[in-house]
Every structure is written in C-alpha cells, then in structure tokens.
Amino acid sequence: MTKRDGLEGYYLEDLEVGMEGSYAKTVTETDIILFAGVSGDSNPVHLNEEFAKTTMFEGRIAHGMLSAGFISTVLGTRLPGPGTIYLSQNLQFRAPVRIGDTVTATVKVREIIAAKKRIILDTTCTVGDRVVISGEATVMVPARG
Incomplete structure (x- = not known):
C-alpha cells in the first residue's frame, strides 16, 4: 500500500493480477432495519x-444488497x-x-x-x-501523476 493524499490505497501501477483484499462484518438486526430504512426495501422476508x-428460507434473511455492499467497502477502502x-x-x-452470520467480502x-x-x-x-x-x-483506479 502507498499513501495517497494521506490515505492508504493502491495506485494503478501498484496493482498486480492475483492481489486480494477483504472485509468481514457480522450482520445484525440493526443492520437489516437500517438498510430497509435507507433503501426502502421493506420486504417482509427481511x-x-x-x-x-x-x-x-423458513426465517428472516438479510437483504442481498446489504452483503453486496461489503464488496464496495473493500473496493473503496482496501483494494x-x-x-x-x-x-x-x-x-x-x-x-x-441471516442475522448473526459473518459475511466476508473478498475481491481479487x-x-x-x-x-x-x-481493473476487473x-x-x-x-x-x-x-x-x-x-x-x-470493473473499477477505475487512480494512477500516479
């Protein structure tokens, strides 16, 4: 990782095929309720x-896009x-x-x-x-100078 404007991340020139980054989060009841409020998705299955x-599913499940959002976390904060x-x-x-599951988002x-x-x-x-x-x-990545 290199410093870019005081933040850690990678420039395009620092990246190599095969590099990975990840983020893990345990999904809570609060996460699901807040996501429903922010997104407007009040599907009762959630x-x-x-x-x-x-x-x-025989019980409540988290919004699929809540878990998918963790991919964005990796891309914007890690890799x-x-x-x-x-x-x-x-x-x-x-x-x-489900509530209590720990989701690990990984990008490669x-x-x-x-x-x-x-990069893809x-x-x-x-x-x-x-x-x-x-x-x-597919994302666009800052390059040096």
Whole structure:
C-alpha cells in the first residue's frame, strides 16, 4: 500500500493480477432495519419473522444488497482503495445470509487494463466456507501523476 493524499490505497501501477483484499462484518438486526430504512426495501422476508417462516428460507434473511455492499467497502477502502470509481458489478446470489452470520467480502484482481485505468476483479462474499454471492466488478483506479 502507498499513501495517497494521506490515505492508504493502491495506485494503478501498484496493482498486480492475483492481489486480494477483504472485509468481514457480522450482520445484525440493526443492520437489516437500517438498510430497509435507507433503501426502502421493506420486504417482509427481511423484517417479519412470522411471514419469513412461511417462505423457502423458513426465517428472516438479510437483504442481498446489504452483503453486496461489503464488496464496495473493500473496493473503496482496501483494494484498490480511496479514489476507486465503481463502474460495473454483476452478482449471483447463491445462499441466504441471516442475522448473526459473518459475511466476508473478498475481491481479487483478475485483469488490469492500464490504458483505460481500469481493473476487473472477481468478487465473492462468503459465510464460513459457503459462497453466498459471487460476481465480477470493473473499477477505475487512480494512477500516479
């Protein structure tokens, strides 16, 4: 990592294929309620245990986009870090996340497109050994001078 304007992160020139960064967070009841309020997604599968018990999940689950947001945390704070601009993301939601689960978001540099100051990363969210989200992101990364 290098210092960029007092913040730690990577310039485009510092990145190499295979580099990884991650962030872990235990999902709480408060996280789900706050996310519902901020996003407007009040689907009862997230907020109402009695309703959620009648679904295929047999109980409440966290919003998929809450967990996907942890990928953004990695990109903007760890790898590549501050100044990174999210250009695109695709996601496959593979398994539910429940209150008390610790989600680990990991990004891995797959391709560097130096001429466009872009990188393509594999993105994954896991709970233990179980993949809950997989996908790919494209971001623009600051370059030196």
